[in-house]
Amino acid sequence: MRTLKIKLMLAAMLLAPMSIIQAQESGTSQAFWVHEDVVKPSMVEEYERICKELVANMKKHNIQEANMIVANLADSRYLYVGPIENMAQLDKPVFATLAQKMGGTAMADLFDGMDKCYDVEQNYVIHxxxxxxxxxxxxxxxxxxxxxxxxxxxxxxxxxxxxxxxxxxxxxxxxxxxxxxxxxxxxxxxxxxxxxxxxxxxxxxxxxxxxxxxxxxxxxxxxxxxxxxxxxxxxxxxxxxxxxxxxxxxxxxxxx
The missing domain is CATH 3.30.70.100 (Alpha-Beta Plaits)
Incomplete structure (x- = not known):
């Protein structure tokens, strides 16, 4: 199982609920981790099919560790965005439960399919x-x-x-x-x-x-x-x- 790939590719699947924005009591800034996939225009349909299959499995097994919002831009970029309290949060095994529930290499196979849909992916933080x-x-x-x-x-x-x-x-x-x-x-x-x-x-x-x-x-x-x-x-x-x-x-x- 490609643990590092899982962390980097979908790190923005949130480790805390979206209500953290309203709940934050100190300061005027909330950090967000962003994972961005620059999808090949010819692979958009396949990419979305795989992503929706992943989400369907998360719903099926009611994965508690993940929570995400998604935006896509007109130039075929897909942004997965979620709040973080600190960078150490990203080291948690967010998808360990899903991997166990799906069994075998099923989840890794989905990520392999996503890899074929883009040549560029990046991760960064915004506030x-x-x-x-x-x-x-x-x-x-x-x-x-x-x-x-x-x-x-x-x-x-x-x-x-x-x-x-x-x-x-x-x-x-x-x-x-x-x-x-x-x-x-x-x-x-x-x-x-x-x-x-x-x-x-x-x-x-x-x-x-x-x-x-x-x-x-x-x-x-x-x-x-x-x-x-x-x-x-x-x-x-x-x-x-x-x-x-x-x-x-x-x-x-x-x-x-």
Whole structure:
């Protein structure tokens, strides 16, 4: 059994429930481990079939040690994301029970099949910053009925770290003062990530809903918005935007 492969490939299958976000009492940041598979476009269908088979087995055996949310981007990347309290948590044998329940090499065979679907996989840590996020109705990564996502990556130089954070606070304060209907979560790059960045995740029902909210928000923020946002963007190294969606059909939470 490829123990190391299991740890690295699906480390983001959570070792703690998603409610840890709300339960955290100290600080304004929650660490998340992210496992990212860059799937070959021609292998997407096979990859999803295997992943869903894995989840079906987890549900069948009600595996208590795992819990995950999943997102996939338009460029065939799949992100498995989950909160961690510390890096040592990742050393726990998360799938030992599932391997025993499935028997033989059944689980390893699933992972072997996944290996054929991509050439690149990576693991890194990001931190949800509740102070910089704008979620007036309460913090959640999965707003009900809003699986559409826009992920905005704001890359900056380490020497500008403090300045960029202050400008992100100014944006949050402006959204709050204006009563914006566009809610968002801010994640800061951490261990294993390439370069420093903030990732801003915005949820919507679909592309039309997102576009409508964006237009209304631009009108609401007006000149103040252009000035504050322009000030932030003028100090970035690079800006990237990715379209994605949450995949509840590939997610897993144990039954009580």
């Amino acid at each position: 949800l910053d509740t102070e910089l996020s704008y979620m007036p109705n309460g913090m959640t990564q999965t707003p009900e009925g809003e699986n559409y996502r826009k992920f905005h990556y704001l890359h900056f130089a380490p020497g500008n770290r403090k300045m960029i954070k202050e400008k992100m606070k100014a944006v949050r304060d402006m959204f709050a003062e204006k009563g914006s209907k566009v809610h968002y979560r801010v994640y800061k790059s951490g261990f294993g990530a390439r370069g420093e960045f903030y990732m801003v995740a915005v949820a919507a029902k679909d592309a039309v809903d997102y576009a409508q909210k964006a237009l209304e928000n631009d009108a609401l923020l007006g000149k103040d918005g252009n000035q504050i946002m322009g000030d932030l963007f003028s100090n970035l190294l690079k800006y990237e935007e990715y379209l994605g969606r949450m995949r509840p059909d590939m997610a897993y939470s144990p039954a009580n």
